[in-house]
Amino acid sequence: MAQFLGIIKLLVLFQFALIFIFVLAMYFTRGYFHYRAGKTKKLADEIAQRLSACLSEEQELPAKKLREYIKAIDVVLMVLKTMETHHRHEAAFQRFTIYLSHNLLQPAARNLYNSRNWLKRYYAAICLSYGFEKSDEDRLSQLVRDNTLLVSINAASTGIRYQNPIVINQLITSFAKGRHLQQSFFAQISEVSNYDVADIIITRLQIEMEPYTKLFCYRLLKQIPYTRLLDCAIDDLLFDLVDLRIGIIEYLTEVQDERKNQILYDLAFVPQWEVRAAVAKSLARIHNPRSMDILSILLTDPQWWVRVNSATSLYAQGEAGIDILKAQSPENDKFAYETAQRILLSGNRK
Structure with a gap:
């Protein structure tokens, strides 16, 4: 009996020890996150002050600071987003963002785009949204193919905004089979006010043989909207695929050419x-x-x-x-x- 009570006592002490360790771990975790938050805020304030000074005086950042800020690109992007709300339409700010893109954001993206951490790949996509070089097209295309929705959508939006044929063709290939068909993406398409993007889509449409990829192209043309009648649309109606036919019909609703009427009647x-x-x-x-x-x-x-x-x-x-x-x-x-x-x-x- 005494041995049994001893075992019970040990179990109780063990439970109290576990509770104490758990509470202690929570306390240290809370303290760690509080410390991290304070450190991040301090860094954000320092970066904001430094970038604001460079903007107002039209100066460049020291090379040492550029190297430091590449390692803290998440904070830089947060500060830059805040600055955009106040200076978006200023010519000086636009020049400053071009400078940052070449000297800070693009180098950071090249370091992060291939990371195993999806959040770092997301930061790479956001960095490239401020501008990219021809040598970055493959990197941006890889981000379009990313399995993480947030990464691929942002990379695709960048390709559309800069009307880049390589990236747009990659997003057509990646998204055509029902992957990532999100309203935010279509809204980005419809914001393009000229036909440059449409021309890229049409070029792809005219050589494409896969019916679901064709369907995706017609959906994009409808969303722009593209109002000219394409000869290939008549040929594509011969595909024995209901979804493709419906996609072409929906595209035809935006076409301003009376020849479409007989096509619909048929x-x-x-x-x-x-x-x-x-x-x-x-x-x-x-x-x-x-x-x-x-x-x-x-x-x-x-x-x-x-x-x-x-x-x-x-x-x-x-x-x-x-x-x-x-x-x-x-x-x-x-x-x-x-x-x-x-x-x-x-x-x-x-």
Whole structure:
């Protein structure tokens, strides 16, 4: 019995020792992070003061400081982001960021882009967003292929911003198969106000044979939006892939060329109901009697989505389309009538 009580006592003492060690570890961990935070803040203040002085006096950083700051690039990027909010549109600041890009940010990116640590690769992508040399194209392309979403999206955005064919072709290859299709990326595409990026995409589209890569290219062209009719779009409709056909139809909605109308009309009665539904939706923006005739037929389609899209597009046609919806009768086609009533009711609520 005494031996058993001794064992219990040892276990209790052992538990108390573990609790004490755990509390002590928490205390030291908290102290360590507090120390690190204080050290980081002190470094950030020093870097901010140094960069602000160089900016205001238009001076360069000493070589020793450049070497030091490369090792603290995360803090430099944080300070630079804060400075951007105050000086973004100043010519002196723009010159200063070009100087920093060449002498600090690009060297840091070249050290970090191949790191096993995803956060360091992210810093490399952000550094290159301020500018890069032709010799950095392969590094940036590697970052586009990165398995970490945050890294690849930022690298892709940089390629788009600088309209770099090598990087843009890499992002098309990497993203085409459904990888990283994020709204932030498409928003970046749509911010480009000229056709330079579109020309790169079209060049790739004209030589590309893989259908899902073609689909991705058409999605990008729609997002820009590219408003010219491409001859290759007609040829690509021959691919037996529903997703590609829908992607081309969505691209055609942005095209400002009346030749697209007949292309859409020819697709209105294909066997794939998904394609018919996409055509029905696209005809909302083509206001003419031929569109309304086709939409009237598609309103009787056996597929629910085709009927709904047709009714919605007829409503968008204005008074003439609304009259077609009102003319539907349950005796002639119960489903067409119910769909028309649903759209008329939802339209009246707006």
